[in-house]
Amino acid sequence: MGAAHLSGAEQVYSGSTPSLPPRGLTVTSTLPPETGASNNRRSAIHLLIGSLVCVGLGQSLLFTVLPPLARTLGLVEWQVGAVFAFSGLMWFVMSPFWGRKSDRWGRKPVVLLGITGYGLSMALLIAVIEANLAGWISLALAFPLMVLVRGIFGLVGSGAFPAAQAYIADRTSRAERTSNIALINAAFGIGVVLGPGLGALLIGAGLLAPLYAVAAIAFFSALMITLFLPENPVTRQQRQERAASRKLSFLDRRILPLAIASVVMSICQSATMQTAAFFTMDLLDLTPESAALKSGIALTISAAASLLVQVVVIRQFGLGPKVLLIWGAAIALSGYVVFLLSESYVPVVLALVLHGVGLGMLRPGLGSAASLTVGPGEQGAAAGLIMATGPVGHVLTPFIIMPLYQIYIFSPYIVTGVLMAGLLVYILVNPTIQAVLGRTHV
Structure with a gap:
């Protein structure tokens, strides 16, 4: 593919390479490090x-407070899952839409x-929960309202992460891509680590x-983005080139295998996160308050381990998609095996740490592989x-894992x-994934 003259930091690399990437596998160059633009970037x-x-x-x-709070409100496990499920469904539908819009709008x-x-x-x-606790609305009304208002996150909030990843991809080279995309996941991990501390303070x-504080921080962040996040206007040429994004779908041969791997990872993550507090409570026979504390500590340690991998290990050792996907x-x-052997609190923590490290490697590995395989x-x-x-x-x-949990924890x-073992085999044998990984050194 010939060089395309894009404004600002986004350019198509046209220099000589040992082997040219196939159609659609385009390289984006970074800003020259010797200029002040690099610092701005x-x-x-x-x-x-x-x-x-x-x-x-x-x-x-939410993951640490809502399960114990749900039992106070009178909600059962599947209802807690349904609050997240509807938002997740909206995210699934709307995330590709917002990703394409970011290609068009900026x-x-x-x-x-x-x-x-x-x-x-x-x-x-929060307002709905407070209204129910105050007796202003019944649980029969509060539950569907909780589902609906949480759905706003999936409906609109789903645009933030794909647009952020594309923002970074626009401004980094292939060599820098994985470590910088890892920062997207690290941002989430930092929040997970800081969350329990914020909760303890408030x-x-x-x-x-604490949840009111999170909402305030979100609105403040939106203000900071409005005032200080730079972006080059989308030119007519860029808009024409990005029109191709409207044709990209899950069925695209470059995307489908990575999307399948991501679905498996999502199920494993959600099943673990949504059952961790309940599992800790039931395995150790704890009160809701004690379970919230212990599961919060365990999830924080898990998030910290994941964060260490994404912020330090990946960047320090220059790990690429190949290592991240296989070893992740x-x-x-190994973490799920430890869960099955757990009889006390320490193995539960260890299992969550291994889960966090593994997924902390898989997420940026999948994200960077997808970024590197398209223009x-x-x-x-x-x-x-x-x-x-x-x-x-x-x-x-909520409809598969939580009912199984109620039968056998x-x-x-x-x-x-079983799913993660299947994913590991799939990564090793799928020709499309292997072709993508074969173009990376690590």
Whole structure:
């Protein structure tokens, strides 16, 4: 493919290479490191990553607070899962849409819309819960309202992450792509790590006070993006080139195998995250309050391990998709085996750490593989399609995993172990994935 003259940082590399990539596999160059633009680029990426931290904050607090709170409200396990499932369904439907829109409109408007939508969803969810606790509305009304307002996150908030990943892809070379895309996942992980600490600081003001703080942080982040996140206007030539993103779908041979792998990862993640607090409570026979504390600590350690991999290990050792996908699946699989052997708290923590490290490698591995296999005009669409698979697990878990959990508390980890073992084999034998991994050194 010939060089395309794009504005700003986004260019198609046209120099000589040992072997030319196939059609659609286009290289995006970074800004020259010797210019001040490089510092501006780094500042922009840091601002973008910082704005995504609030999503991790909210998720970690919801996963640790909502299960015990649900039993106080009178909700059963499948209803808790349904709150996440509807949002996940909306995310699945809308993430590719917003990814394509970011190719057409530009990255900044879609990121801004997503962060604002997340803040609105969180604020409304808290308001519904508070109204029920105060006796203003019945549980019969509160439950569907919780499902609907949480759905705003999937409907609108789903635009933030694919647009953010495409923003980074626009401004990085192939060599830098994986480590910088890992920062997208690291942003979520930072939020997960900070979430319990924020909760501990604010819980004295009320059970839901930390969630109000998350909503406020989301709105503040939206303001910072509006004021300080730079973006080059989308030129007519770029808009014409990016029109190809409208044709990219799950059935595209470059995307389908990666999307299948991402679906399996999503199911394993959701099954583990949605059952961790219940599993800790039931295995150790804890009170809801004690379970919230212990599961919160375990999930925080797991997130910290995942964060260490994404921020330090991947960048320090220059790990590429090949290592991340193969070893990520193997390490996650070992975590599910440890779950099945758990009889006390420490093995549960170890299992969650292995789960966190494994998925912390798989996510950026899949994201960077998808980014490297498409051209600059399809970055948003590719990111949207891969990220659309993320909530599939949240949609399926309430109807498959949670009923199995009620029958036998170890059954979720039998299912995830089998799925992850299958994913590892799939990565090793699928010709499309192997072709993508074969173009990377690590």
